Amino acid sequence: MTGNDILQLVLYFGVLLLLAKPLGVYMARVYAGQTSGLDRVLGPFERLFYRLCGIKPEEEMSWKKYAGAVLLFSAAGFFFLYLLQRLQGLLPLNPQKFAGVPPDLAFNTAVSFATNTNWQNYGGETTMSYFTQMFALAVQNFVCAASGMAVFVALVRGLVRTPEGIGRHETTLRANAATVGNFWVDLTRSTLYILLPLSIVLAIVLVSQGVVQTFGAYHSVSLVQPLHDADGKAVTDQLLALGPAASQVAIKMLGTNGGGFFNANSAHPFENPSALTNFLEIYALILIPASLTYTFGRMVKDTRQGWAILTAMLTVFVPLLGVCIWREQAANPGLLHVPVDQAMSALSGGGNMEGKEVRFGISGTGLFAATTTSASCGAVNSMHDSFTPMGCFVPLFLIQLGEIIFGGVWAGMYGMLMFSVVAVFVAWLMVGRTPEYLGKKIEAREMKMASLAILFPAVTVL
Secondary structure (H helix, E strand, C coil): CCHHHHHHHHHHHHHHHHHHHHHHHHHHHHHCCCCCCCHHHHHHHHHHHHHHHCCCCCCCCCHHHHHHHHHHHHHHHHHHHHHHHHCHHHCCCCCCCCCCCCHHHHHHHHHHHHCCCCCCCCCHHHHCCHHHHHHHHHHHHHHHHHHHHHHHHHHHHHHHCCCCCCCHHHCECCCCCCCCCCHHHHHHHHHHHHHHHHHHHHHHHHHHCCCCECCCCCEEEEEEEEEECCCCCEEEEEEECCCEHHHHHHHHHHCCCCCCCCCCHHHCCCCCCCHHHHHHHHHHHHHHHHHHHHHHHHHCCCHHHHHHHHHHHHHHHHHHHHHHHHHHHCCCHHHCCCCCCCCCCCCCCCCCCCCCCCCCHHHHHHHHHHHHHHCCCCCCCCCHHHCCHHHHHHHHHHHHCCCCCCCCCCHHHHHHHHHHHHHHHHHHHHCCCCCEECCEECCHHHHHHHHHHHHHHHHHHC
8 A cells, every 4th residue: 555545544534533523413403403503594494494394393203103204205205206207308407308217217216216225227328317317316315315314313212212201211122202203304404404515515526626517418529549439430529428417426425325427426537536536425425424423422412322333333344444455455366377567666556456447546446345335325436346356355245234334324323223232232131230221121022123133134145
């Protein structure tokens, strides 16, 4: 590794630890309805939205009503996304005159984006219009991430609150509190106060670094060196795909969504043009998940719980990241007997550069691969199947672990809380005491549910 690589990694983790606490405090204040600073500017919009939608923010929901609202909103998002894709040919902002998306592809994409999976089997620049990219896919990136964050907050409230008339140490984790908040309020605040401001800032920075953001049609340019196609005909021009990419790239990373504007995702120079944008996009991937650990600590009134979860995440992530970069920096054993220079030099970064962009290098690629698979995000800046066996083992292991090391903007905390329940249960039994977590007893039913949640990825793999 070069000095620049080491500096990049130190800066990455340093900035992450530096901002995890203030952003975590800010999000905790947002969900508690306390003054957050932005409420002076965005508060009127929030209240206007409540009035227009008939939402009463002071009314809280039971967990069943909250879950019903989540499912209803997700279903509505799915149908809205499917409909926009099917009607794409009739809608504006379609300079390339793309027809409506076929039914099977529209269904697949709607399911994928509505569930925050963001698995794509289409080329964005050859399939989706600007309108579909902005008002269907990008919007779903916002609300899907916000929905997950809202569910996480409701889960924490359910863990902390106790039924009326029962003491905190006299109840179990499964005991139902009367209410867990208001889904529509949590959804609105997640979008308006957290995801939207961060996305605007990141999108502006990305545009300043060369990420495209335009409504102009695709642009034809002359090649510096003409080529020949399969039929031997000279090719002198290239059609450059453009569009409002920066705004979608920002939320695809911050919301740990991963749906690329272009087919090559974050390996495309119009989505990720430089080492600086690569660093910012990687950092955006785990900014909210890492900060939510401190938010959790604040909401349960014990910040040590949040720091413990973040420490556990880093304890797993850092060694695996080191293995990934180390093995990719080493020579590819399959190329040792052919005249390929894999040594590091002044003109070459060395190592296994197959499937990687030279503008990112080994460290920038390995860091992206490990981070995106730990954060349950579909964004990539390289082809993972081009990694060495051990280099590819790291992202594969992080996926099979359940993508809980950081995880999505909510999923990582879900998984880590399940592991916490099991760990606390075992530890307290070893010292001969009744297991408790967050002041509540852990009994057989909680252990069965936590064990099933932990074993699910392994069962799925098998």
